Amino acid sequence: MTASALESIDLVRDPAKDRARALGRFKLADASFRVMTLGAALVVLLLLLGVAVSLFIGAWPAFHAFGFDFLLNDSWSPPKERFGAAAAIYGTVVTSVIAMVIGVPIGLGIAVFLTELCPPALRRPIGIAIELLAGIPSIIYGIWGVYYLKPFMQAYVEPALIATLGRIPGFGLLFKGPPLGYGVLTAGLVLAIMILPFVTAIARDVFETVPAVLKEAAYGVGATTFEVVGGIVIPYTQVGVIGGIMLALGRALGETMAVTFVIGNATHIMPSLLAQGTTISAMIANQFADADPGLFTSSLLALGFILFVITFIVLALARWMLSRLETKAGR
């Protein structure tokens, strides 16, 4: 009797036991899901490491042959087998700085206008225009730069700069030389236009996360729009804004085709912003196909490795800035 009763208990499904079994199944699915996502994450790390290591191995003959001088020498002469990265590094940094100096304030301005001041009827068309700007392939910017921006720079902007800023002693060195239209400044301007949508789109999205009650409180105590943006919106969203700016800087540093079209591709450093220059990615794009195996190819790979390192440094700086901001905000 007792035995059969026990049996019957076993037969009648125990809900607790059932749940445990069901959860056990989930446990397996859970674990395999964890392993799969971990695997995906590890693939990223492996890829990154693989790219860095293979670039370094390819670049090693150049680093070995030229040593630290590779970073300081601005001469790039394939027939003489004399290679230095300084001109390319200089061009990369200067064009990106010009792009950021022009692109970031304008991009943030657009975002502030869109979220704080824009009549609702205009908000969508301007927003869509910005997103379209982000979707244009870079080669189109390059062609546009050559056919429209370059003649404009040559005919109006550069002569004006030479006649005004170019006359200032010392500082004027940056604006000397014949106005050819091709140069570091034109490349920086094209880059500024290219990064504009990144800065704007991200800034707009994070500005919209600011709680209305904060802004209304500020307006309520008599703050102007400028004070609300400077005192409430930007401090509240600075982490996101800096993220957007860094994304834009990443694009500016690595941009290839648009820059190659308008920078003039001179492989040495000239002080004037109106003079021709080159960037790391432009150099690689121009010369890799025809590079002889050996020191030439290796030097181009070394350039690639340096760009990798520059990008890494920029990202590390961004992280450091963000963590400092977060601790400050916490205090």
Added chain:
Amino acid sequence: MFSRFFLGATVIAVSASCAYAGDISGAGATFPFPIYAKWADSYKKETGDGLNYQSIGSGAGIKQIKAKTVTFGATDAPLKAAELEAAGLEQWPMVMGGIVPVINIDGVKSGEIVIDGPTLAQIFLGAITNWNDAAIQKLNPKVKLPDLAIAVVHRADGSGTTFNFTDYLSKVSPDWNSKIGEATSVEWPVGIGAKGNDGVANNVAGTPGAIGYVEYAYAKQNKLTYADMINQAGKVVAPTVEAFQAAAANADWAHAPGFYVILSNQPGDQSWPLTAATFILMYKKPANVTESNEALKFFTYAYDKGADMAKALDYIPMPDPVIAQVKAAWAKDIEQK
């Protein structure tokens, strides 16, 4: 229904296998790509055999043939005999082109300005910076040259055109030779770097005072103003098909191992000093003799029947004596079984 499907599948399979068996594979120089494509098209119509040519640049073509991923490589800058020997490669010139200095000076038309090699080198070195410079004026006593800054335009990408152009400047200017040298890309002391022949052509056309160098076909098709040149014999020559062929005919091919002749600055009263050949590389002992023979058949066709097609695209066919020498070299060197 079923039979139709089956038939379709068979046709696809057959045509696919035909294309696979027949395609000759090659890679390299971009300059001869249009004419190779044209020859391939007409060869396919006659024989049914296709050509798969990737125009990825001379340097990349050399890399590909050395890696044995293609049956032939194509390069604008020939390999020296020692390098050919080490790699077991045979090399020959396939077709020629001319390089012309193009200029943009208001009121000056094609052929109205004459320039010589040393002056051209000084301009590209940045030593001569204005069109009214005494050195240019001396060569053009009858032309009133304007007070206009010279804007040098050169290739930014590695290119066989640059190789031939800088080779010429190195031959005629000791200064250029010691400071810059010759290669598919060099360290230009001055000027704007533009991408491709079309990039240089556009830049020269759009920049007053510009001087650049492009393949003859680009100068002709874009109606650019070209300058005449003074050749090695001291004669003024205009860029014409006859002048390019004269340079090739006067070159000493017979005594050049691996046909290593760079056609710039060749002797002869009619020779255009900036003539350039483009070369083919194949293995003397090919890993796959059938494929190698197929490629040679294609090149024979191009030599025998391709001259008019070449001229139509502003290329210059090799002179007959040179073709005879190339064919003799094939028979002697390349294993054909």
